[in-house]
Amino acid sequence: MKKPTKAQIINLDKKDGLAVFRDRFYIPAGITYMDGNSLGLLSSDAEESLMRVLDEWKRLGIKGWMEAERPWFWFAEQIGDMASPIVGAKSGEVVFSGTTTVNIHSLISSFYNPKGRRTKILADELNFPSDIYALKGQMKLRGICSQKNLVLVKADKDMLLDEQDIIEQMTDEVDLVFLPSVIYSTGQLLDMELLTAEAHKRNITIGFDCSHSVGAIPHNFDEWSVDFALWCSYKYMNGGPGASAFYYVNERHFDKEPLLTGWFGYLKEKQFDMLTEFIPAANAGRWQISSPGILGSSTIEGALKIILEAGINNIREKSLKMTSALVDLLQEKVFPDYPEFKIITPFDDNRRGGHIALEHPEAVRINEALKARDIVPDLRPPNIIRLAPVALYNTYEEVWNVVEAFKEIMDSKEFKKYSKERKTVS
Numbered sequence: 001m002k003k004p005t006k007a008q009i010i011n012l013d014k015k016d017g018l019a020v021f022r023d024r025f026y027i028p029a030g031i032t033y034m035d036g037n038s039l040g041l042l043s044s045d046a047e048e049s050l051m052r053v054l055d056e057w058k059r060l061g062i063k064g065w066m067e068a069e070r071p072w073f074w075f076a077e078q079i080g081d082m083a084s085p086i087v088g089a090k091s092g093e094v095v096f097s098g099t100t101t102v103n104i105h106s107l108i109s110s111f112y113n114p115k116g117r118r119t120k121i122l123a124d125e126l127n128f129p130s131d132i133y134a135l136k137g138q139m140k141l142r143g144i145c146s147q148k149n150l151v152l153v154k155a156d157k158d159m160l161l162d163e164q165d166i167i168e169q170m171t172d173e174v175d176l177v178f179l180p181s182v183i184y185s186t187g188q189l190l191d192m193e194l195l196t197a198e199a200h201k202r203n204i205t206i207g208f209d210c211s212h213s214v215g216a217i218p219h220n221f222d223e224w225s226v227d228f229a230l231w232c233s234y235k236y237m238n239g240g241p242g243a244s245a246f247y248y249v250n251e252r253h254f255d256k257e258p259l260l261t262g263w264f265g266y267l268k269e270k271q272f273d274m275l276t277e278f279i280p281a282a283n284a285g286r287w288q289i290s291s292p293g294i295l296g297s298s299t300i301e302g303a304l305k306i307i308l309e310a311g312i313n314n315i316r317e318k319s320l321k322m323t324s325a326l327v328d329l330l331q332e333k334v335f336p337d338y339p340e341f342k343i344i345t346p347f348d349d350n351r352r353g354g355h356i357a358l359e360h361p362e363a364v365r366i367n368e369a370l371k372a373r374d375i376v377p378d379l380r381p382p383n384i385i386r387l388a389p390v391a392l393y394n395t396y397e398e399v400w401n402v403v404e405a406f407k408e409i410m411d412s413k414e415f416k417k418y419s420k421e422r423k424t425v426s
């Protein structure tokens with residue numbers, strides 16, 4: 001909608017089929033929260049599932065492993081199954097376990113098999129740093145020089161990655177491609193289906209870090225034939241700070257050997273035989289390492305319930321409408337007077353994730369001025385402000401208000417009051 005009026009924006013909220021879900025979230029008082037891409041908010045459903053598990057521990061002690069409403073022993077597998085429809089996976093392919101970076105190590109240890117000429121991993125220079133650290137560590141563990149063998153596809157002058165560039169670099173020296181679904185800084189969504197098909201044509205294994213897309217965007221891992229994927233649960237999935245993460249392994253790889261082996265990857269029925277010889281689970285469960293973090297992660301059950309109830313396609317539809325309203329309003333109301341602003345996120349719906357990345361030379365100070373107005377954006381250095389209007393709990397009116405705040409901050413130059421120094425967590 002070009003040049004929407006405030007009345008039209010408010011009307012979008014009135015007609016919004018997902019508006020009912022906002023009441024199930026705890027919105028910090030007085031805050032316009034636009035940071036669901038970093039940490040999703042707590043819902044009463046998530047609080048309930050957490051309190052239930054706490055109570056089960058209180059009442060059942062160790063019996064909770066088998067007798068809790070959702071037995072802790074099966075928690076990782078059952079929650080994985082519960083999440084499988086939102087990523088287009090089958091039962092047994094998704095597991096709720098470990099944490100994002102640990103799962104990268106665990107899966108890459110099995111899926112990276114350098115041999116002969118094929119020794120390289122293809123990733124990209126915009127990748128989340130932790131992912132790069134993990135890839136380098138995995139190479140070092142095998143005595144492979146990451147300087148020569150970790151190939152990072154470069155972004156263009158607009159900070160965007162071109163799928164064709166990535167495909168061109170899938171040479172016969174590449175063993176594994178590991179890429180983000182949505183680039184955390186720019187909000188660009190890569191074409192996972194195309195990249196998977198092209199990698200497979202060249203006999204290359206491909207995996208994705210979907211931390212910035214699951215919960216915001218539908219995925220079809222099975223249909224696309226992705227080899228493996230992983231993602232955190234605390235961004236658009238609203239699982240809570242540091243909650244366990246998810247991973248997906250396509251069933252054709254269920255016979256692959258896990259190498260970061262631990263007892264929770266054991267064949268479940270026999271795990272408590274306590275034998276020293278490792279017999280892996282027959283499905284994706286084999287890549288688990290330790291006891292699942294039941295307490296710190298039981299929020300996910302309620303959080304997932306909301307996503308399933310709302311429907312991932314409806315969530316995506318609203319998210320796209322909100323980010324495009326944000327862009328339209330900024331272009332209409334702010335950019336004409338302040339042309340130093342630049343939106344990095346692609347406008348095309350098929351290339352955009354759940355947040356908008358806005359560049360400005362004074363981003364650090366503008367970000368502070370937004371925070372002083374009780375808006376929560378976030379900043380990625382050196383000069384990107386990220387804004388995520390989240391379908392489940394933000395309103396179109398909030399989008400309108402954020403744009404008004406931008407305009408006032410620029411017109412009054414109030415951002416100049418703030419330091420140019422970036423805070424430790426911003």
Ligand SMILES: *Cc1c(COP(=O)(O)O)cnc(C)c1O
Binds near residue numbers: 099100102130
């Ligand atoms: C959020 C995020 C992570 C976080 O890693 P943790 O191990 O959960 O701290 C890693 N990679 C990407 C791409 C992310 O977006």
